[in-house]
Amino acid sequence: MTAVAVTESRCLTFEVAARCPETHARAGTLRLSHGTVHTPVFMPVGTQGAVKAASPRTLEELGAEMVLSNTYHLYLRPGHERIAALGGLHRFMGWSRPLLTDSGGYQVFSLGDNARVDDDGVRFVSHIDGSPHAFTPELSIAIQEALGADIAMVFDECLSYPATREVTRRSMERSVAWAARSKAAHTRETQALFGIVQGGFEADLRVQSAQATTALGFDGYAVGGLSVGEGRPLMLEMLEAVAPHLPEDAPRYLMGVGLPIDLVEAVARGFDMFDCVMPTRHARTGALFCGWGRIHIKNARFADDPGPIEPGCACYTCRTFSRAYLRHLFLAGEILAFELNTIHNLHHYLDRMARMRAAIAEGTFGAFRREALAQYHEETTHA
Amino acid sequence: MTAVAVTESRCLTFEVAARCPETHARAGTLRLSHGTVHTPVFMPVGTQGAVKAASPRTLEELGAEMVLSNTYHLYLRPGHERIAALGGLHRFMGWSRPLLTDSGGYQVFSLGDNARVDDDGVRFVSHIDGSPHAFTPELSIAIQEALGADIAMVFDECLSYPATREVTRRSMERSVAWAARSKAAHTRETQALFGIVQGGFEADLRVQSAQATTALGFDGYAVGGLSVGEGRPLMLEMLEAVAPHLPEDAPRYLMGVGLPIDLVEAVARGFDMFDCVMPTRHARTGALFCGWGRIHIKNARFADDPGPIEPGCACYTCRTFSRAYLRHLFLAGEILAFELNTIHNLHHYLDRMARMRAAIAEGTFGAFRREALAQYHEETTHA
Numbered sequence: 176m177t178a179v180a181v182t183e184s185r186c187l188t189f190e191v192a193a194r195c196p197e198t199h200a201r202a203g204t205l206r207l208s209h210g211t212v213h214t215p216v217f218m219p220v221g222t223q224g225a226v227k228a229a230s231p232r233t234l235e236e237l238g239a240e241m242v243l244s245n246t247y248h249l250y251l252r253p254g255h256e257r258i259a260a261l262g263g264l265h266r267f268m269g270w271s272r273p274l275l276t277d278s279g280g281y282q283v284f285s286l287g288d289n290a291r292v293d294d295d296g297v298r299f300v301s302h303i304d305g306s307p308h309a310f311t312p313e314l315s316i317a318i319q320e321a322l323g324a325d326i327a328m329v330f331d332e333c334l335s336y337p338a339t340r341e342v343t344r345r346s347m348e349r350s351v352a353w354a355a356r357s358k359a360a361h362t363r364e365t366q367a368l369f370g371i372v373q374g375g376f377e378a379d380l381r382v383q384s385a386q387a388t389t390a391l392g393f394d395g396y397a398v399g400g401l402s403v404g405e406g407r408p409l410m411l412e413m414l415e416a417v418a419p420h421l422p423e424d425a426p427r428y429l430m431g432v433g434l435p436i437d438l439v440e441a442v443a444r445g446f447d448m449f450d451c452v453m454p455t456r457h458a459r460t461g462a463l464f465c466g467w468g469r470i471h472i473k474n475a476r477f478a479d480d481p482g483p484i485e486p487g488c489a490c491y492t493c494r495t496f497s498r499a500y501l502r503h504l505f506l507a508g509e510i511l512a513f514e515l516n517t518i519h520n521l522h523h524y525l526d527r528m529a530r531m532r533a534a535i536a537e538g539t540f541g542a543f544r545r546e547a548l549a550q551y552h553e554e555t556t557h558a
Numbered sequence: 559m560t561a562v563a564v565t566e567s568r569c570l571t572f573e574v575a576a577r578c579p580e581t582h583a584r585a586g587t588l589r590l591s592h593g594t595v596h597t598p599v600f601m602p603v604g605t606q607g608a609v610k611a612a613s614p615r616t617l618e619e620l621g622a623e624m625v626l627s628n629t630y631h632l633y634l635r636p637g638h639e640r641i642a643a644l645g646g647l648h649r650f651m652g653w654s655r656p657l658l659t660d661s662g663g664y665q666v667f668s669l670g671d672n673a674r675v676d677d678d679g680v681r682f683v684s685h686i687d688g689s690p691h692a693f694t695p696e697l698s699i700a701i702q703e704a705l706g707a708d709i710a711m712v713f714d715e716c717l718s719y720p721a722t723r724e725v726t727r728r729s730m731e732r733s734v735a736w737a738a739r740s741k742a743a744h745t746r747e748t749q750a751l752f753g754i755v756q757g758g759f760e761a762d763l764r765v766q767s768a769q770a771t772t773a774l775g776f777d778g779y780a781v782g783g784l785s786v787g788e789g790r791p792l793m794l795e796m797l798e799a800v801a802p803h804l805p806e807d808a809p810r811y812l813m814g815v816g817l818p819i820d821l822v823e824a825v826a827r828g829f830d831m832f833d834c835v836m837p838t839r840h841a842r843t844g845a846l847f848c849g850w851g852r853i854h855i856k857n858a859r860f861a862d863d864p865g866p867i868e869p870g871c872a873c874y875t876c877r878t879f880s881r882a883y884l885r886h887l888f889l890a891g892e893i894l895a896f897e898l899n900t901i902h903n904l905h906h907y908l909d910r911m912a913r914m915r916a917a918i919a920e921g922t923f924g925a926f927r928r929e930a931l932a933q934y935h936e937e938t939t940h941a
Contacts, residue, residue: 224886228893232874253861253886261864261882269878459893478636481644491615495652499644503607503636510611510842513893 182424186325187367187394189214189426189447195534197541199418199445202532205426207273207325208365209265212240214426214447215535217438217528218275219521220455223248224258224268227455228513229521231269237490237518238525241273241325243450246318247282251301251308255321263323274324275450278315278357278371281399281431284333292332294349312356320363328397329357331371336403343375351387358391367394369428375400376409378416385420395448396421397428407437414444435527436467436551439544442531454524458516461505464523467551470498472516477502490522491515565807569708570750570777572597572809572830578917580924582801582828585915588809590656590708591748592648595623597809597830598918600821600911601658602904603838606631607641607651610838611896612904614652620873620901621908624656624708626833629701630665634684634691638704646706657707658833661698661740661754664782664814667716675715677732695739703746711780712740714754719786726758734770741774750777752811758783759792761799768803778831779804780811790820797827818910819850819934822927825914837907841899844888847906850934853881855899860885873905874898 182189188206195201205212219226219234221244226234234242244264249255258267264274283290283297290299296311315330331350334343350373361368370393374380381398388396398417401410414429421427428448429441438449454464461472465485470477472484483493484501492501492515504512534543565572571589578584588595602609602617604627609617617625627647632638641650647657666673666680673682679694695713702710714733717726733756744751753776757763764781771779781800784793797812804810811831812824821832837847844855848868853860855867866876867884875884875898887895917926 223890223892224883225890225892225894228897230874230894230897231878252890253882257862257882260862261880267880267883267886269883479640479643491613495614497644497650499636499640500607500650500652503650507606507608507635509606509608510893510896511608511613514611514613514897 182394182422184367184394185364187426189395189424191424193536193538195443195540196538198443198544200442200531200535200540200544201445201447202535203447205447207241207367209271209273209325210240212273213532215438215442215528215531216241216448217524218243218448218450219524220245220450220452221268221270222452223252224264226517226521227459228517229455233514233518234270234521235272237521238529239272239521241275242270243275243277244268244322244324245279245282246276246315246322247279247310249276249322250279250318251303255318259321259323265323273326275326276319276322276324276328277430278319278328278330279310280315280331281333283310284335287335294352296330312353313360316357316360320361320366323363324366326367326369326395327361327363328369329354329371329393331373331399333400334373334375336375336405338375340375340377340380343377344380347374347380347384351384351391354388354393355391358393369393369395369397371397371399371430372417372421373400376405376413378413381413381417382420385417389420389422393425395426395428397430397448398446399430401429402432402437407440410437411440411444414441414446418445435464435524436547438524438527439531439547442535443540443544454520455517458520459513461512461516463501463516464520466554467547468554472498472502472505474502484519485523488519488522489526490519492519492522565777565805567750567777568747570809572778572807574807576919576921578826578923579921581826581927583825583914583918583923583927584828584830585918586830588830590624590750592654592656592708593623595656596915598821598825598911598914599624599831600907601626601831601833602907603628603833603835604651604653605835606635607647609900609904610842611900612838616897616901617653617904618655620904621912622655622904624658625653626658626660627651627705627707628662628665629659629698629705630662630693632659632705633662633701634686638701642704642706648706656709658709659702659705659707659711660813661702661711661713662693663698663714664716666693667718670718677735679713695736696743699740699743703744703749706746707749709750709752709778710744710746711752712737712754712776714756714782716783717756717758719758719788721758723760723763726760727763730757730763730767734767734774737771737776738774741776752776752778752780754780754782754813755800755804756783759788759796761796764796764800765803768800772803772805776808778809778811780813780831781829782813784812785815785820790823793820794823794827797824797829801828818847818907819930821907821910822914822930825918826923826927837903838900841903842896844895844899846884846899847903849937850930851937855881855885855888857885867902868906871902871905872909873902875902875905
């Protein structure tokens with residue numbers, strides 16, 4: 176049942192090594208300038224050039240193969256030209272494996288009233304010091320080339336949710352136009368460039384966006400603008416609408432999603448790459464992933480609990496520390512709590528991805544998914 | 559020139575392996591219930607059962623052989639009985655090497671108006687929730703026995719600085735009385751107990767305290783109440799007054815001191831054990847040890863500096879990251895800054911101790927000290 180598809184560019188080779196006989200899930204390898212990534216892959220988020228509370232060697236130990244960083248943040252501080260002068264983002268952040276940078280679109284549009292858009296680009300004021308700035312597709316690409324990640328993303332417009340069909344259509348068309356400008360501006364040969372499918376929650380607009388983006392031709396294809404409050408069923412409906420219109424032989428990246436169960440469902444629909452702040456952000460609030468749900472470590476019932484966060488977990492935190500200790504650290508405001516919680520949550524995500532890859536390779540992903548969904552529903556029903 | 563002295567109790571063996579021919583410096587081994595410590599030793603401080611921003615495995619990698627934790631803090635939160643029920647402090651904090659607990663005296667007296675002392679002990683209110691508590695020598699020992707560190711400390715009164723001679727004398731006598739009660743209360747056979755010399759800045763009172771404490775008989779002897787604002791010369795004068803009145807064959811512990819150059823000077827006066835929050839606390843404010851002084855990483859002159867914190871330093875932080883990156887992390891408020899800065903500062907301290915031990919063993923400590931003092935004075939003169 177294994178089909179092999181290979182897409183190859185100057186700087187990206189994607190090979191599908193195994194396919195699930197029941198779903199659209201696939202496992203493969205993504206060869207990039209800084210190394211090989213096994214898909215489906217989860218990328219921890221290093222917004223400001225650092226994954227919060229996780230050093231590069233911790234990430235390597237956890238088996239992270241690729242990290243995402245943010246163009247908007249690094250442009251404002253410390254500045255992309257400074258990073259380039261210091262040898263590029265890999266050297267700057269001490270991470271030798273593949274990197275992906277987003278385009279800055281999502282962050283800029285998150286500024287709300289502090290961002291104004293027209294067909295040329297977006298004017299905005301810095302969240303750090305209120306200084307005025309403007310992003311265009313060309314500038315976003317120039318910044319990303321200076322940072323030098325393995326994969327850059329086109330500059331796209333991210334809609335607020337909900338939006339009318341007409342607003343969604345115009346925004347989608349603008350993103351397609353910006354994708355064309357991004358591609359025209361991109362020259363760095365060691366860097367792949369991904370297109371981004373937009374179109375809100377209008378399935379036909381998503382399909383139009385996918386077709387137009389594919390027609391432009393990119394090294395891989397992302398789906399953006401999801402997980403913004405629409406709920407899992409509608410999100411999955413959009414993935415199902417888009418996936419058939421993306422090339423089989425190129426990597427597919429679902430941006431900014433989500434819970435572990437979301438990743439299972441997106442993998443089942445043929446997606447290969449993921450990023451989300453959820454494991455690291457939840458770690459800092461004491462929400463620790465366990466089973467297909469999570470526990471809140473500050474809960475009084477853990478005060479005398481000698482067990483690990485998650486029974487059977489092989490991470491350093493679970494091998495070494497009790498829930499009672501981690502609760503103590505969290506309540507005492509110890510910085511170490513952030514580090515130890517982050518280790519567990521990232522391990523949980525990366526371990527889930529490894530299990531999915533193994534299940535796809537063994538032809539058992541269908542069963543893995545059914546079991547995950549059943550456990551997830553049981554846990555959330557009784558929570 | 560090497561003399562060997564051995565003191566042995568149920569739970570502590572101290573062996574001096576080498577002595578400096580020029581100074582009173584000595585190098586040796588301290589065998590405790592949880593392992594062997596090489597002296598002179600620096601103990602990182604884990605106030606609340608965790609060294610701030612440093613995991614146990616990081617401490618092990620840095621070569622830390624012993625950690626200090628605080629009776630006052632652990633008594634209040636999470637509670638010594640809870641820690642005992644969870645298997646003791648070693649297991650609770652995931653640290654298998656030797657531990658020392660202070661007696662809580664220093665913290666209680668730091669509460670100022672929130673603490674009231676009489677001959678029986680100290681009544682105080684919690685800094686966490688304002689609840690009323692009382693420490694006596696007997697309770698301090700009971701808490702420390704429940705925590706189960708390798709070394710416990712007698713409960714002592716810590717003076718505010720400055721204090722009159724009469725207040726100092728009465729306080730010193732009270733501490734001696736409390737030392738006797740602490741010793742009488744102490745029963746845990748796997749735990750050593752150290753006396754503490756007080757006496758403010760009155761050399762003769764320090765000598766009286768040392769003689770009285772030695773007469774009581776402990777596994778080791780600490781000097782407390784120094785580095786409270788008196789300046790280095792007066793502190794060293796007190797050490798010189800006290801040292802001849804402490805047994806040659808027992809470990810000597812200078813509590814809560816200080817800068818690396820202070821440690822050199824105290825080692826030269828025959829002290830073997832040290833703790834201080836300085837390396838970890840400074841790390842969190844961006845003050846990073848370099849040479850015999852320190853740099854402030856947020857300084858604008860480091861914005862484009864590709865070099866490590868300290869040239870030649872072998873720590874993970876210096877091997878991997880530039881000053882420019884560490885400055886960025888610090889200004890961006892990244893938690894990782896605390897971890898990486900802490901690694902460097904602790905490495906700096908522990909490496910200085912290792913160099914002192916090697917110099918004593920090789921008979922070159924006198925030259926090491928002269929060079930350190932010369933560099934320190936040059937750096938501080940030009941700073």
